[in-house]
Each structure stands twice: as C-alpha cells, then as structure tokens.
Amino acid sequence: MLVCILTYFVLFGNAQVTLLSDPKATPETQNLYRNLWKTLDIGIMFGHQDDLAYGVNWRMQKDRSDVLETAGDYPAVFGWDIMNMELDKAGAIDIFTFKEMKKMIEKVYDKGGVNTISWHTSNPKTGKDAWDNSQETIATILPNGEKHDLYKSWLDKISHYFLSIKGKDKKLVPIIFRPYHELTGGWFWWGKGKCTPEEFKSLWRFTYDYITKEKQVHNLIWMYNTSDFNSKEEFLEAYPGDNYVDMISFDIYLTTNPVYDNSFVQNAQKQFSIMDEIAKQHHKVPALAETGFEQIPYNKFWMKTLMEAIGEFRISYVLAWRNHGLTQENKMHYYVPYKGHPNEHDFKNFYNLDKTLFLKEIQKLEMYK
Template identity: 70%
Template structure:
C-alpha cells in the first residue's frame, strides 16, 4: 500500500515513537520475573494516579508495641495500611540479629511475604557494614570501597555477602509460590558523608564500579530476578551533583532522594524550599532518563507540628509526580531514652492531620493499590 510522505512520517512517529516509549519503561533486568515486570509497569501507571505512602518496619513494631500480628500505627490512625512497606538488611552480612533487634530476618521474610500476599509493595535498603574496618555503615573511613572492588583484597568477602543476600532475596515467596518483587535501594544517601560509601569518602568512579558489580553479580551470576533497582541521594543542588555517582541507565530503574525535617516549619521554611528545588531537578532527570522518581525516606521526628502531612509535606512535593513517599520507623523509646517515631500513633496530637492526609485524593494507601492488581 502506498502512503503519502507526510502520512508515512506520522505512521513512523506513531509506531516507532510508541515502541521507543514502551521500551524506556521496562526494567533494566530483561530477565526479571513476570510479577516484577508487572509491578514496574504498574508503578508507571500509579505515578499518574497519586503518591503512594510508605512506612519503615510498619508491621514489625510501633510506639509501645512489638511484633503483634496485624498491628500497624498507620492502620490504627489512618484506617488503612501503607501502600509501601520499608525494610532493611542491616547486619545481615555478618549474620547478626535482625534490623534493630525487634525481629529476626526470618520474621522479616514472613512480613515481606505477607505484604505481597495482601497486594502491598516491599522496599529494601542495606546499611552495609564497613568492609575495611568491620564496623557498621556509619564508620565513614575513607576509601573503604576500594578493598571490595574486583581484584582487591576483600573482594571475596564482599561476594560472600552478596551470596547470602541472593539466597535470602530469592527465598522470599508469596503464597502463590512466586518470588516477591522488591524495590532494592543499596548504598543510599550517597551525597552525604555519614556512610563509608558517601561522597567525600570515595570517588564517584569507585562508587559506580561497586554499584555495577553488585548489580551484575546479583542479576547475572546469582539470577536474582525479583529486584527493581533504586538510586538514592540525600541533599543536592544541581543535576550534575545528583548524577555524579550515577552508574548509568542500564543499572538503575528508579531514582530518589531522602530528606528529613528538623526545624519548626512555621519558623523555618527551608525544608519546603529545598525539597521543591530538589524535586524540580529530579523531575527533569527522571524525564530525561526515563526513570521513576520517589522520596525514599522522610519525616519529622515526633511530628510536633499539627499540619506536617497536609501542609508541609504536600507543599514540599508540590506539583511534581513521585511514585511514593516513605516515612521512617516508629521505634518508640530508644536507647538514649528519647522518643523516636515518624508516623502518629493512636491518640497522638497529629492523628487528625494524618487522617486528612490519607483522605487526600493525591495520596494512595494499601486499599487503593489492592484494587489495581499491581503484580498482574
């Protein structure tokens, strides 16, 4: 059939343009499980529906309670579970206790499976021990990355850590027998200097080498095909700063940053202003690189401002589309005899504002995404 040249041109744009658009929204791991691919596809769809709310260790403990089946501070205040459930692999590589000693990794596995079974989303970070010193992730001894890169003296040690993690991640399965998809966020907050992999403690080239090796070892060698990979920073002021450690589009599915509020927002609006600046930059990068953006950690400890959720946080996000916002954990009384929590509990003065936040048409909790069948 003959088509005029202008018609040919539009057909070209329609077919190949559409094909290219579809190709940019697939996982970097082409062998990802069907459920993981479906989740990623639905994350793109949900990006146009609203912002999913997440909470760290939500099912494991809350203020004044520990490991009680079905409990959740989010559920007890907002009337709904979060859509995204955060977890961490801290100390896993050294076979120590669970994330903060409130539950074991075996118990965490069950909770992650429960989240999948009810249609929620799991995201996992890794406060990796310093391989150079043997201390924790906050031991920011410089050049610690170098000892675990290929050919270095502790490269075999690092591979043994990844072997343990691969076995664990591959063992997390739903009642349908399928591997549970996980949003994986290793080596996070990289623009800060508090972790041994952070800016100032290693070169960007070494960070990229570590990320790429980690991705390729888990994906290509260990065949861990249920991960969606998230690149994560803390504060930044330019595109160049955000992307300085970026390992490349072939190794990243989502981009994000972490940002906490420390000062009364009535007296200090810097959290909103700086967040808006960072969201603008990340939004441009997400569109240019075809990646899903998120606010991977946030919060205001003890939430002493009664409009944090509906005013401060929503103003901070502004008009920008992000996949989810995750509040940090509700530890309760910590070892310093100080209250440490980021989501209101039943009876907290901020409870009503959190309910209003839940009811906002822009926010998505578990019940909403359950209706979307995100894994199918």
C-alpha cells in the same frame, strides 16, 4: 481513573520506558514496575518503614500498625532493611529476625502491597557499621581488592535471602532494592568524599552484575538514592548508568519548626524539580524514599508542610521513617502518629486526600498483574 490511565499511555506509551534494567526480571517484577509508572498519574503511594513489626509502645503484634490505627488503612509501601545480614546476625535490630521479616514481606505481597529494602551495609574493610567512614573502603572490595572475596560472600547471603522470599502463589516477591543510599552525604563509607564517583559507579555495577547475573536474582527493581544535592550534575555525579538503575529518589527530613523556617519545603521543591527533569530525561520512576519530622511536633506536617514540599511533582511514593518509640537513649523516635497523638487528625486528612494512595487503593490496581 480511565482518564489517568489514558494520560499514562499518551505520556509513556513507548514500551522502552517501562522496561526494567534486568531483561530477565520475573513477570511479577515487570508488572510491578509497569504499574509504578501508572501510579504516577493516579496518585502518590504512602510508605512506612518496618510498619508491621513495631510501633510506639508495642512490638511484634499480629497485623498491628500505627498507620492502620490512625488512618484506618495500611501503607501501600512497606520499607525494610537488611543491615547485619552480611555478618550472619539474626536481624537488623533486636526487635525481629530476618526470618520474621521474610514472613512480613511475604504477607505484604500477598495483600497486594509493595516492599522496598535498603541495606545499611557494614564496612567490609574495618568490620564496623555503615557509619564508619574512617577509611577509604570501596577500592578494597572491587575486583582484585583485598576484601573482594569477603564482599562477594556478603552478596551471596543477601542474594540467597532475596531468592527465598515467595508469596502464597509460590512466586518470588518483587523488591524495590535501594543499596548504598544517601550517597551524596558523607556519613556512610560509600558516601561523597569517601570515594571517587568512578569508584562508586564501579561498586554499583559490580554489585548489580554479581547479584543479577552471577546469582540469578531477577525479582529486584534497582533504586538509586541521594540525600541533599543542588544540581543535576551533583545528583548524577556517581550515577552508574541507565542500564543499572530503574528508579531514582532522594531522602530529606524536616528538623526545624516549619512555622518559622520554610527551608524544608524550599529545599524539597528545588530537589524535586531537578529530579523530575532527570526522571524524564532518563526514563526512571521517581520517589521520595525517606522523609519525616521526628515526633511530628507540628499539627499540619502532612497536609501543609509535606504536601507543599511535594507540590505538583509526580512521584511514585513517599516513605516515612520508622516508629521505634522509646530508644535506649531514653528518646522518643517515631515519624508517623500513633493512636492519640496530637497529629492524628492531620494524618487522617492526609489519608483522605484523593492524591494519596494506601493499601486499599493499590489493591484495586493489582500491582503484580
């Protein structure tokens, strides 16, 4: 590990590299960001969405986790979402409330884990969900737009929530915040084809400035996130600028059998190559913010498909999507094996790799100090 740390200082010793976009970021947030840089030379943190809240065939059972039950350890990174908070609903989904989520986020921090939050923001123009891309929306929520005050009220609510999350040490919990994700896709109202690149940049900058400067929220690490892209220019087309971004990432899912179709690995490798170049040029921490193979119907997904997709590229973490279990549509929806699943052995081998970091490993790194 000493060699890894020395390598880090050789490659990234310039203090400018590890400075957050927010100059007033809390000490714990700054420390987390510095340590995210360090982990690039140590390994890849593994993350899982809603890990502590539910899994396949269980809901809200204290300290339970499908990852724990299969790998023998918790994830290093825990993903959450604040969808519906802007509408004053109790929670993003009907399994747990935002109040309960706050307690779980605080527990992760107290244990030394890392939290990341996305926001499937409702459409402020139509009042429908994030997937309602039927109308051009962004212009209406920018300054002087008809929905601008409404949008600010939404930012007030999430800012209040961010400022309420504190650990046992009474310090604000640092959060990797990933708003307006998968922006190169066309399925959300903020996505490609639903606004101009300049409108997206303006939305991001206003959101950042309002939350950081107006509401004085200084415990966020801001992540820019895309879906598919084919060039550096496409990835950066709506990029708001280095002063507004701390991390960069993309989401990619496997949907076909990798035995017969290697496109997931090929596409991921291409995108990692592009993102790696951008990360070095712009001095940003890269990550794979969402991935997975629903129901994992391939017994070598982790050790072969995913590890081949990542290859030798240096990323801070990879996060698998949630383990909902049986949905209302009578479909099994999960991305990490549960106890007894045929993919359990492959996932255990993935856990045992020197390159993968779970909670026990990053507890030793003391990410907030």
